[in-house]
Amino acid sequence: xxxxxxxxxxxxxxxxxxxxxxxxxxxxxxxxxxxxxxxxxxxxxxxxxxxxxxxxxxxxxxxxxxxxxxxxxxxxxxxxxxxxxxxxxxxxxxxxxxxxxxxxxxxxxxxxxxxxxxxxxxxxxxxxxxxxxxxxxxxxxxxxxxxxxxxxxxxxxxxxxxxxxxxxxxxxxxxxxxxxxxxxxxxxxxxxxxxxxxxxxxxxxxxxxxxxxxxxxxxxxxxxxxxxxxxxxxxxxxxxxxxxxxxxxxxxxxxxxxxxxxxxxxxxxxxxxxxxxxxxxxxxxxxxxxxxxxxxxxxxxxxxxxxxx
Amino acid sequence: xxxxxxxxxxxxxxxxxxxxxxxxxxxxxxxxxxxxxxxxxxxxxxxxxxxxxxxxxxxxxxxxxxxxxxxxxxxxxxxxxxxxxxxxxxxxxxxxxxxxxxxxxxxxxxxxxxxxxxxxxxxxxxxxxxxxxxxxxxxxxxxxxxxxxxxxxxxxxxxxxxxxxxxxxxxxxxxxxxxxxxxxxxxxxxxxxxxxxxxxxxxxxxxxxxxxxxxxxxxxxxxxxxxxxxxxxxxxxxxxxxxxxxxxxxxxxxxxxxxxxxxxxxxxxxxxxxxxxxxxxxxxxxxxxxxxxxxxxxxxxxxxxxxxxxxxxxxxxxxxxxxxxxxxxxxxxxxxxxxxxxxxxxxxxxxxxxxxxxxxxxxxxxxxxxxxxxxxxxxxxxxxxxxxxxxxxxxxxxxxxxxxxxxxxxxxxxxxxxxxxxxxxxxxxxxxxxxxxxxxxxxxxxxxxxxxxxxxxxxxxxxxxxxxxxxxxxxxxxxxxxxxxxxxxxxxxxxxxxxxxxxxxxxxxxxxxxxxxxxxxxxxxxxxxxxxxxxxxxxxxxxxxxxxxxxxxxxxxxxxxxxxxxxxxxxxxxxxxxxxxxxxxxxxxxxxxxxxxxxxxxxxxxxxxxxxxxxxx
Numbered sequence: 001x002x003x004x005x006x007x008x009x010x011x012x013x014x015x016x017x018x019x020x021x022x023x024x025x026x027x028x029x030x031x032x033x034x035x036x037x038x039x040x041x042x043x044x045x046x047x048x049x050x051x052x053x054x055x056x057x058x059x060x061x062x063x064x065x066x067x068x069x070x071x072x073x074x075x076x077x078x079x080x081x082x083x084x085x086x087x088x089x090x091x092x093x094x095x096x097x098x099x100x101x102x103x104x105x106x107x108x109x110x111x112x113x114x115x116x117x118x119x120x121x122x123x124x125x126x127x128x129x130x131x132x133x134x135x136x137x138x139x140x141x142x143x144x145x146x147x148x149x150x151x152x153x154x155x156x157x158x159x160x161x162x163x164x165x166x167x168x169x170x171x172x173x174x175x176x177x178x179x180x181x182x183x184x185x186x187x188x189x190x191x192x193x194x195x196x197x198x199x200x201x202x203x204x205x206x207x208x209x210x211x212x213x214x215x216x217x218x219x220x221x222x223x224x225x226x227x228x229x230x231x232x233x234x235x236x237x238x239x240x241x242x243x244x245x246x247x248x249x250x251x252x253x254x255x256x257x258x259x260x261x262x263x264x265x266x267x268x269x270x271x272x273x274x275x276x277x278x279x280x281x282x283x284x285x286x287x288x289x290x291x292x293x294x295x296x297x298x299x300x301x302x303x304x305x306x307x308x309x
Numbered sequence: 310x311x312x313x314x315x316x317x318x319x320x321x322x323x324x325x326x327x328x329x330x331x332x333x334x335x336x337x338x339x340x341x342x343x344x345x346x347x348x349x350x351x352x353x354x355x356x357x358x359x360x361x362x363x364x365x366x367x368x369x370x371x372x373x374x375x376x377x378x379x380x381x382x383x384x385x386x387x388x389x390x391x392x393x394x395x396x397x398x399x400x401x402x403x404x405x406x407x408x409x410x411x412x413x414x415x416x417x418x419x420x421x422x423x424x425x426x427x428x429x430x431x432x433x434x435x436x437x438x439x440x441x442x443x444x445x446x447x448x449x450x451x452x453x454x455x456x457x458x459x460x461x462x463x464x465x466x467x468x469x470x471x472x473x474x475x476x477x478x479x480x481x482x483x484x485x486x487x488x489x490x491x492x493x494x495x496x497x498x499x500x501x502x503x504x505x506x507x508x509x510x511x512x513x514x515x516x517x518x519x520x521x522x523x524x525x526x527x528x529x530x531x532x533x534x535x536x537x538x539x540x541x542x543x544x545x546x547x548x549x550x551x552x553x554x555x556x557x558x559x560x561x562x563x564x565x566x567x568x569x570x571x572x573x574x575x576x577x578x579x580x581x582x583x584x585x586x587x588x589x590x591x592x593x594x595x596x597x598x599x600x601x602x603x604x605x606x607x608x609x610x611x612x613x614x615x616x617x618x619x620x621x622x623x624x625x626x627x628x629x630x631x632x633x634x635x636x637x638x639x640x641x642x643x644x645x646x647x648x649x650x651x652x653x654x655x656x657x658x659x660x661x662x663x664x665x666x667x668x669x670x671x672x673x674x675x676x677x678x679x680x681x682x683x684x685x686x687x688x689x690x691x692x693x694x695x696x697x698x699x700x701x702x703x704x705x706x707x708x709x710x711x712x713x714x715x716x717x718x719x720x721x722x723x724x725x726x727x728x729x730x731x732x733x734x735x736x737x738x739x740x741x742x743x744x745x746x747x748x749x750x751x752x753x754x755x756x757x758x759x760x761x762x763x764x765x766x767x768x769x770x771x772x773x774x775x776x777x778x779x780x781x782x783x784x785x786x787x788x789x790x791x792x793x794x795x796x797x798x799x800x801x802x803x804x805x806x807x808x809x810x811x812x813x814x815x816x817x818x819x820x821x822x823x824x825x826x827x828x829x830x831x832x833x834x835x836x837x838x839x840x841x842x843x844x845x846x847x848x849x850x851x852x853x854x855x856x857x858x859x860x861x862x863x864x865x866x867x868x869x870x871x872x873x874x875x876x877x878x879x880x881x882x883x884x885x886x887x888x889x890x891x892x893x894x895x896x897x898x899x900x901x902x903x904x905x906x907x908x909x910x911x912x913x914x915x916x917x918x919x920x921x922x923x924x925x926x
Contacts, residue, residue: 007840007843052756054755103575103576103751104576118753118755119573119751119753120752120753120755120756121750121751121752121753121756122575122749122750122751123748123749123750123751124746124748124749124750125747125748126444126745126746126747126748128444128747129442129747129748136880137880139880140876140877140879140880143876143879144872144873144876147872147873147875147876148869148872148873151868151869151872152869155865188884188885189814189815189818189884189885189888191885192815192877192885192888192889195873195874195876195877196819196822196870196873196874196877196888196892198873199869199870199871199872199873199874200826200870202866202869202870203826203829203866203869203870206862206865206866206869207833207862207866210861210862210865211862214858234840235836237836238832238833238836238837241782241832241836242825242828242829242832242833244778245775245778245779245824245825245828245829245832246822246825246826246829247825248771248774248775248778248825249771249772249774249775249821249822249824249825250821250822250825251774252767252768252770252771252774252821253767253771253818253821253822255767255770256763256766256767256770257763257764257767257817257818257821258759258760258763258764260434260760260814261764261767261814261815261818264815264818265818268822
């Protein structure tokens, strides 16, 4: 099966300025969104109590809220988790009360005994653990960025490294923006997805960079602009196909993996789509804008004999 | 086209066979089983198997297998009814001193087991259980240490006849005031000899004050000691719970993770983990205790206790000489003669009372009484564990006082193992640093089972969709990629099983994600082959060029994903670590399967044929 009979010839680099400007504006916009709206942090980060219960039949969230209010819990977050029998309850962190006391109280308030409510899980996270995780999570992202940047500098060149890192930051921010807009819970697994995504999205960039280098070495004519355009076109098909397969498996996870991997699969799906764009316009576009030249990537020439004494 | 080197096929086939062998145990499923260990953690007796089989015969239960595994006796049964009957019988027959736990045993056949093949460990999110994260209160540990110096240092100076005019405690140091510089320097030199772990300085603002602060090494040692002490105590407690495969592990500087698979009543466990054991040094009443034990008539100043080893009755005085809270350190060591001993350090107030007591009682015996709340686990008719508390008070050591001592002393005349055990018990009984439970996660067994089912379904659907897509798009080459992908999954499972890595729900997600990423390598190669064909290369040259040129690109791309997973592994805990391990393993194996695996197939099928075109589109 062929989607394209021949290598496409799209002038990607013609819009590279527009691409960079649009990306920058979008990134700034999403940063503002993150600052003002924030993320729907899960209890891994905020601390607190999370209770997941299953009712023998469908249950109204309002009746669950009423039960909890009667039990003295006035501001719980109550939502369906998967189906309408599965309910997730989140309580703000409380001082002093031990986790088991809280869980016993909650179950009592829900009338677990009489209504045959089954406990699926209770998670209690102290506030100090949450704070620490926020710090560690941010550090983890930073270290991942630095590690990847160093590797690209070692394998390619610093202008590419800057382009690649810009794309990674762009992708991570876009995914966070999506999670913020749709108020998807951000927990430890979501963080894992974003870190995996950073590696994955960089995949794209590296494939293009690799091809740029190869073309620069093989074809000594043509501007850097042409070479980059050609390379993006040559790798475009591969990008599309890879994204299709990755999207397929992530969709499978999203559909069948259950609620506990929802935010993971959503982050991956969004990230994969964003990465396609950013590998062309952010990483490659920025590297070109920074003035990547043929000399930057060619192996050093052997010195001529006339330099001999 | 050169045929692919024979040795590469050999490697591939060997890897395939090994992968299949080591992944196989995961297919066999599990039998209900009973696991037995000694409470003390000692190895089981040599004839333990006979004891077990006798008990099983009496209870009329048929065991499927019964043997020693990792210092624990594991007996598997055909059904759960037999398992419970056997557990009850064994608990009754073995009595105290053993932990009998219900568990599952893999059905992996003997020949696979003999090459070390075993199934993957499932994380708590897949099999249910409780996860606790406990934090040792370091600030409190350090504050108490400073408080001890506040009484110890002045007491030492008084003994040396060096007068001080005042003492106080600052946040992390002790300050002593002196009348003149001579006394200060005398105190400084005397203290620095006796307390080498302290840093002594004179604050510039007050030249007649000596400030004693713990050195960084000492401060760290104290915290270390407190955490280790808690670890020991927690392990002892957890062993009593009768839980199979519990995990008690230090995490970071001051935290301890406790994971109990299969346990769902977090409440009871929590109260148990929070409770502390104590100990008391008491004088021994040398009159005959057997009379008191037989008649139940105990002298008014005495109390009757039994020794931990041998259950011998002993009368102890009611007065407590020193308590666990006054114990600073206890470690097994060797005395001057090179024989095993336990070295004990008491704090200032404990040392003073010990000194006063030993001064008047040289040649008389002194005992250590250990008090602990123990949990007894029984199973009700439905097989649910019923845990009850029981207070245990036992004598763990009786020794004759050989001289007058206070702060530091040794208990000698012990076997090496006895010394080791006594030190552990003393540490467990010393008032442990306060521990806060900072995280509790309880996962019900139904959620765990659901997670496995869902993860499996998602993986199958993902694989099916990728398979259909690849075969439609790349035809025969798509089939090669799928074969490589299946081998990759087998290798991930085999690798996880060999490394005893834990499979978690995020780990399953990582496996599914790996399918997408692993196929990427093939896509990269195949697109390259198509490109070469378009450029007019011969089919054979195209295959070769495709594989050769794509290799480095794939490696580069994989390294960057690996960087991300290494960071995740370093910072993550529990399920996320599982994600990182699985993804990292998947990427490494995909580099092999997607390139060597699919290339071998391509060469095997096409190398010797005359081709005009390739069935790749």
